[in-house]
Amino acid sequence: MGDELRVGLVGCGGLGSSHARNVEGIPGARLVAVYDLYREFSERLAGELVGRPVAYFDHQKMLSEESLDAVLVVTPNDTHSKISVDALSAGIHVFCEKPMALTVADCDAMINASEVAQKHLMVGYVRRFQAAYQEMKSRVESGEIGEVTMAHAVRLGMGPPGGQEGWQFKQNRYGGLFSIYSHELDQLAWLGGEIQAVQAMMKFGDDPNNDIEEHIFITLEFQSGAIGSMSSSRTYPVSSYELGVAGTLGAIKLNAPSGPLVKKETGQDAVEIEI
Known part of the structure; x- marks a missing residue:
């Protein structure tokens, strides 16, 4: 990680949009990419933000193409584990909105991926x-x-x-x-x-x-x-x-x-x- 914290966002709904704007207000951090399952959501948010992040429609493509330091997972709760594990396995730190996941097995998978990758996993109990x-x-x-x-x-x-x-x-x-x-x-x-x-x-x-x-x-x-x-x-x-x-x-x-x-x-x- 260099002097700039490069952040990607997964989930461009109301809460995801709020996280995106918060990142833009943090000195030294830059939101470089956003993803949503619905193309219009990611394109709209990317167009509204000052930093003009790249809009993606495949989170795996975003993880592989962008040089990201951290990812914010702000998606429906049943998708938290899969997306977080994908990001951690790609060597990227993860902030996941609460709840962590809907089953103990999914939570354990996230913890294991964090430990194997030696990357931080944080759940949003703000x-x-x-x-x-x-x-x-x-x-x-x-x-x-x-x-x-x-x-x-x-x-x-x-x-x-x-x-x-x-x-x-x-x-x-x-x-x-x-x-x-x-x-x-x-x-x-x-x-x-x-x-x-x-x-x-x-x-x-x-x-x-x-x-x-x-x-x-x-x-x-x-x-x-x-x-x-x-x-x-x-x-x-x-x-x-x-x-x-x-x-x-x-x-x-x-x-x-x-x-x-x-x-x-x-x-x-x-x-x-x-x-």
Whole structure:
């Protein structure tokens, strides 16, 4: 890799377009090529971007013809593994949008390809890099609330994007609520540690054109002995969000992804912490 980071994009839909514009705003990085299964998507995005990347309609051709340092995989969830493995096997670092893949076998294939190629594989759990979550993580790790005993996440009424006919409403392509709410599962594991046991219940709706869950409730046990839970719903009529961790000395929580944090130590009043 030279002084310039040469980036390729796989997937030119709404989220892919956002990633493309983000790359253009990074000093030292250049988006040199874009690919989409639909020719009009890749041509349109290539024409809109300042750097005028080359538009491809075959991701393998893009990987072989362009000298790429990194690839962004921003495609339907069931395609993540194949495209990521192809890029890694070509000696290219990969940033893959979440969720990593829809099966353990596909995730393992991606990890193996990364290890064999000795190239980085990163999954887009971006909340780990957002200020409110980093502050929460720092305070939990510093021992402010003592030893973690419980963690919970609630995200209601925030279903997948797109219309009912979109791929986001197909279980075998999207992965159900696991896809959009995998952020919360990642946060629970990040804050509570490795998870050793899981139980789950789910409820499906009556729409024959929609085979993803409407409601999910999950209970967890962490290796530390702490417990956790996550509840999520895409059809709950009132949107609600909360991420919290309780410990032997108090608790800390977020009521919105942007903050503020709310902390309560044992015997003290709750205080808000602006981010």
